[in-house]
Amino acid sequence: MHSAKEPLVNDSKLRCPSSGPAISLPTSSLIASFLFASIFALGCAHEEIPMTTEPARSGDDLSRAFAALVSTLRTVETDIRKSPSFGDEAEQVGAYRHILRAVAKGLEAETLQDPDYPYFRILDWWLREGGDNPDQRYAFTPIRGGETYRLWGELGSATRVEFQIYAGRPWDGSGRSAGYLAFEEIEIEDDGSFEIWLSAEAREGNWLSNPVEGTTLFARHIYGDWNEGRTGDIHIDRVGYEGKRRPPESAAELADRIRAAAAMFGTTARTWPEFVRRRYVDTGDTNTLPAPYDTYALGGAKGRWMSGGSFALADEEALLLRIPQTRAQYQAVQLTDMWFASLEHGNQVSSLTATQSILAPDGSYYYVISREDPGYSNWLDAGALRRGIFLLRWDGVLGELAEDQFPSAKLVTVGELAAAIPGFSTVDEEERERVRHQRRRHLQLRSHR
Numbered sequence: 001m002h003s004a005k006e007p008l009v010n011d012s013k014l015r016c017p018s019s020g021p022a023i024s025l026p027t028s029s030l031i032a033s034f035l036f037a038s039i040f041a042l043g044c045a046h047e048e049i050p051m052t053t054e055p056a057r058s059g060d061d062l063s064r065a066f067a068a069l070v071s072t073l074r075t076v077e078t079d080i081r082k083s084p085s086f087g088d089e090a091e092q093v094g095a096y097r098h099i100l101r102a103v104a105k106g107l108e109a110e111t112l113q114d115p116d117y118p119y120f121r122i123l124d125w126w127l128r129e130g131g132d133n134p135d136q137r138y139a140f141t142p143i144r145g146g147e148t149y150r151l152w153g154e155l156g157s158a159t160r161v162e163f164q165i166y167a168g169r170p171w172d173g174s175g176r177s178a179g180y181l182a183f184e185e186i187e188i189e190d191d192g193s194f195e196i197w198l199s200a201e202a203r204e205g206n207w208l209s210n211p212v213e214g215t216t217l218f219a220r221h222i223y224g225d226w227n228e229g230r231t232g233d234i235h236i237d238r239v240g241y242e243g244k245r246r247p248p249e250s251a252a253e254l255a256d257r258i259r260a261a262a263a264m265f266g267t268t269a270r271t272w273p274e275f276v277r278r279r280y281v282d283t284g285d286t287n288t289l290p291a292p293y294d295t296y297a298l299g300g301a302k303g304r305w306m307s308g309g310s311f312a313l314a315d316e317e318a319l320l321l322r323i324p325q326t327r328a329q330y331q332a333v334q335l336t337d338m339w340f341a342s343l344e345h346g347n348q349v350s351s352l353t354a355t356q357s358i359l360a361p362d363g364s365y366y367y368v369i370s371r372e373d374p375g376y377s378n379w380l381d382a383g384a385l386r387r388g389i390f391l392l393r394w395d396g397v398l399g400e401l402a403e404d405q406f407p408s409a410k411l412v413t414v415g416e417l418a419a420a421i422p423g424f425s426t427v428d429e430e431e432r433e434r435v436r437h438q439r440r441r442h443l444q445l446r447s448h449r
Contacts, residue, residue: 062251065258072262073103076269083273084281085338090384098339099269101127106265111257115142117246118149118236120219125345125443130272131308131391134345135332135353137221137446139234145214148199148239155192156232159224159330160395162186162301163196167213169267175215181208182302183396192232220301222395224330225355226442272340280310280389287311287319289409292394292401305401308391309409311369313382318370318414320421321390323407325354325363329396333367335380336389343388346440348381349432360422368421374414375426 080086080095108121120139123132132138143149143165155161160183168175181196186206188194196206198217221232292307300306305328311319321333334351335343343350357365358377367378369390382388392407410420418424 061255062258065255065262069258069262069265072266073099076102076266079270080273084277085273087338088386091338091387094337094339094341098129098272098341101129101341102265102269105129105268106261106263109140109142110261110264111254113142114246115144115147116238116241117244118142118238120234120236124447125342128341129268129339131336131340131389132342133222133332133391133393134334134342134351135223135226135330137223137231139219139221141217141236143198143210143214143217144238146200146210146212148197149210149217149236150239151196151198151217151219151234151236153194153234154230154232155188155194156221157223157225157227157229158221158232160220160222161194161232161234162220162222163208164218164220164301165198165208165210165214166216166218167211168215177296177300178211178214179209180296180302181206192230222330223442223446224332224353226439228438228441228445231442231446273338276310276338276340276389285309287409287411289321289392289407291406292392294400301395303395303397305394305397306392307407308389310387310389311382312387313370314386316414318368318374318412318417319390320410320412320417321367321369321392321407322410323365323367323392324405325359325365326394326401326405327398328394328401330354331365331394333380333390333392335369335382335385336391337385338387338389340389343381343383343385346443347436348383349379349435349439350381350383352378352380358425362422364422366421368417370414372414373429373432374417376417376421376424377427 076099080099083095085091086095105123105127108127113119113121118141120141123129123138123140125134145167151163153161162183163181164177165179166175167178186194186196194206196208197203198208198210200210200212202209217236219234221234223231287309289309290307292305295304295306296302313319323331323333325331331354332351334345337343345351352367354365357367360366365378366376367380368374368376369380369382371382371384371386373379373381380390394401412420
């Protein structure tokens with residue numbers, strides 16, 4: 001836990017009046033202003049700040065809403081530190097990263113977005129959560145169920161693009177998938193551009209039903225090949241609101257948004273470690289791999305199958321995954337930490353698609369999960385993690401995966417890998433650096449922040 005004598009980060013300094021050592025604060029992004037105010041409120045609550053006028057009633061509501069947000073931050077920290085995922089130093093760093101990302105997500109989603117004047121919120125490597133896939137750029141926006149929206153964009157270098165409407169929040173058990181438009185159903189122009197309509201009534205062309213219970217539109221660009229091509233884009237308007245003047249925000253409206261941000265932050269921060277505990281920790285099935293399952297019934301996309309498990313590695317150990325080649329349009333594997341966030345995936349190769357992987361002579365892909373470089377090309381770099389989660393995905397599956405296409409896992413020593421992998425060969429550090437540089441370049445092109 002952070003000591004009052006140690007800075008949080010090495011940036012600009014703030015001192016509470018007569019309150020001892022300086023507290024370091026981030027100097028950029030939306031989260032900075034929140035942390036500044038939160039830490040000041042927590043650390044300087046005993047100071048009396050003179051006021052020249054009485055606060056207005058609306059100001060009281062804003063203050064109460066902000067106090068609720070600060071209180072949620074404190075209670076979430078307490079809960080997170082009790083989690084089974086809060087283990088060694090690497091997991092503790094992950095815990096506080098998880099909290100900070102959840103704060104930023106809540107503020108972006110609830111205080112900035114508007115269903116009448118929508119812009120997409122991007123979930124990428126800055127805000128990693130919920131088993132996020134490094135091969136995808138996720139885009140979210142709130143919508144009003146039953147209303148009409150126009151989307152336009154381009155596929156770019158993505159393998160697929162797809163759209164889904166949620167009613168409520170399926171990821172925390174309070175909603176469901178309410179509509180889906182698959183890549184195969186989208187008419188895309190020769191130049192890669194597309195236009196899609198959301199509405200209650202059906203219409204010609206690319207159309208996705210927007211039922212009255214719809215609350216969120218979710219878009220995915222999926223990249224099987226991290227090349228340097230144009231990575232595509234997407235935008236949205238509510239029809240009839242493109243040129244309308246946006247009315248000023250009232251104090252009551254902002255207070256409601258702050259409360260909603262606190263609620264989303266609390267839910268997000270607690271949901272994913274609890275999911276990891278129930279699905280992976282409590283089962284005790286470490287270093288094993290269950291049969292794949294169809295995700296659509298759980299709020300996922302049609303034609304998407306997944307599997308996954310947890311790994312726990314001692315020194316000189318590695319988990320070897322064998323994943324047969326399939327007819328899926330996209331096939332990939334990735335690592336997450338115990339907070340269910342993807343790992344660094346630009347300057348660390350913690351995910352690989354079939355396109356990025358070496359196929360063994362037996363028609364399967366072999367992947368090595370380890371903390372140290374095993375030499376084999378298909379290395380999933382766990383970094384400092386001794387424990388973590390691995391996730392497998394297949395997209396564009398027609399029908400079901402055959403049983404002979406199911407993956408398997410085996411715990412081995414690093415020294416046993418050469419005998420365990422057909423056609424085993426090694427790559428040097430120069431090749432590792434080339435791959436990391438290529439991945440980083442693709443992510444730079446993909447970013448829209």
